[in-house]
Amino acid sequence: MADQQVVIIGSGPAGLTAALYAARGNLKPLLIEGLEAGGQLMLTTMVDNWPGFRDGIMGPDLMAEMRAQAMRFGTEILESDVATVDVRQRPFTLVMGNGRRITTGALVIATGASARWLEIGSDRKLAGHGVSTCATCDGYFFKGRPIAVVGGGDSAMEEAIYLTKFASKVTVVHRRETLRASKIMQDKAFANPKIDFIWESEVADVKDVGKGEVTGIVVRHLKTGQLRELPLDGVFIAIGHTPNTALFTGQIDLDANGYIVTHHGTRTNVPGVFAAGDVQDHVYRQAVTAAGSGCMAAIDAERYLEGLPQGAGETQHTVA
Ligand code: NAP
Numbered sequence: 087m088a089d090q091q092v093v094i095i096g097s098g099p100a101g102l103t104a105a106l107y108a109a110r111g112n113l114k115p116l117l118i119e120g121l122e123a124g125g126q127l128m129l130t131t132m133v134d135n136w137p138g139f140r141d142g143i144m145g146p147d148l149m150a151e152m153r154a155q156a157m158r159f160g161t162e163i164l165e166s167d168v169a170t171v172d173v174r175q176r177p178f179t180l181v182m183g184n185g186r187r188i189t190t191g192a193l194v195i196a197t198g199a200s201a202r203w204l205e206i207g208s209d210r211k212l213a214g215h216g217v218s219t220c221a222t223c224d225g226y227f228f229k230g231r232p233i234a235v236v237g238g239g240d241s242a243m244e245e246a247i248y249l250t251k252f253a254s255k256v257t258v259v260h261r262r263e264t265l266r267a268s269k270i271m272q273d274k275a276f277a278n279p280k281i282d283f284i285w286e287s288e289v290a291d292v293k294d295v296g297k298g299e300v301t302g303i304v305v306r307h308l309k310t311g312q313l314r315e316l317p318l319d320g321v322f323i324a325i326g327h328t329p330n331t332a333l334f335t336g337q338i339d340l341d342a343n344g345y346i347v348t349h350h351g352t353r354t355n356v357p358g359v360f361a362a363g364d365v366q367d368h369v370y371r372q373a374v375t376a377a378g379s380g381c382m383a384a385i386d387a388e389r390y391l392e393g394l395p396q397g398a399g400e401t402q403h404t405v406a
Contacts (some may be wrong), residue, residue, distance in 0.1 A: 092108045093178075095197055099127065102152040104362055109160060124150075193360070195360070200336075204288075211292075231319040232317070234256070235322045236321065289352040337353065346365050364376060
């Protein structure tokens with residue numbers, strides 16, 4: 087007999103929505119919050135694309151509301167991190183960072199994905215104050231202002247093109263002399279008169295001149311080492327995301343980029359293990375889509391625990 091019926095790992099919109107639905111389904115879920123409680127929205131300021139808040143809501147406030155709502159229906163929240171997970175045997179076993187062992191009949195993985203940062207210090211320090219990793223979330227704040235996008239892949243081109251709807255000028259800073267992005271995205275970016283490029287260069291520093299808001303970047307040419315300062319108001323870092331799936335490697339099917347593979351909703355290849363949010367979605371990556379898949383995962387878990395048919399396409403547990 088397991089300690090828990092459902093354990094949810096992760097406390098972003100996917101995890102907390104799964105908890106809300108599982109709690110309302112009387113499954114008394116345990117949600118393990120993780121070290122980055124609240125997920126990526128904790129790094130955002132105003133969220134204007136969460137339905138229901140016509141004037142927007144601050145990211146941390148939205149997460150606090152979701153957490154309180156999940157608790158209101160009986161979700162137990164553990165402010166802890168998971169050290170190991172074993173889904174090879176039932177019930178599934180989780181060991182916390184402090185050594186506590188928990189067993190569960192069903193598991194929802196909502197550990198998210200982490201945007202990659204430049205790791206130059208000033209980029210993280212000014213996150214939410216002109217530095218962003220999400221154009222859809224924050225582009226609107228840069229109406230009529232000059233900004234930079236860092237990266238040369240599809241995400242960077244997509245964000246640069248999207249941001250031209252708001253910004254007066256978008257400067258793409260890329261470390262090589264050619265883009266990694268697909269030809270069609272490159273063509274679109276090159277054809278956009280608001281986008282220009284700084285090649286073979288990296289962002290060495292993000293400046294705020296004591297204002298607490300971005301005032302410019304320092305760009306280093308990688309071949310000559312020459313530094314130059316570019317005055318601008320925003321920096322969008324689009325150098326990829328890393329799904330937080332290290333705990334599950336070798337136990338759950340992951341795609342080539344490390345994202346959990348889901349079938350028919352939120353089911354993984356291991357019956358009883360479900361995945362929701364950015365850990366299984368590198369396409370939409372929105373808070374509202376993550377929350378939607380969290381709802382689906384809770385319903386899928388409830389049906390699994392009730393022994394209801396899971397439908398066609400379920401595969402048996404395999405270890406990669
Ligand atoms: P990506 O393809 O891995 O590209 C990351 C880019 O960031 C590369 O240009 C890379 O430079 C650069 N980069 C990585 N680390 C860096 C660092 N520390 N400093 C400076 N630059 C750095 O990631 P992505 O663009 O997020 O795309 C991920 C996947 O999603 C891809 O398969 C992509 O095709 C797909 N995607 C598709 C679409 C679409 O079709 N609409 C949109 C978005 C994403 P290098 O080129 O030098 O490695």
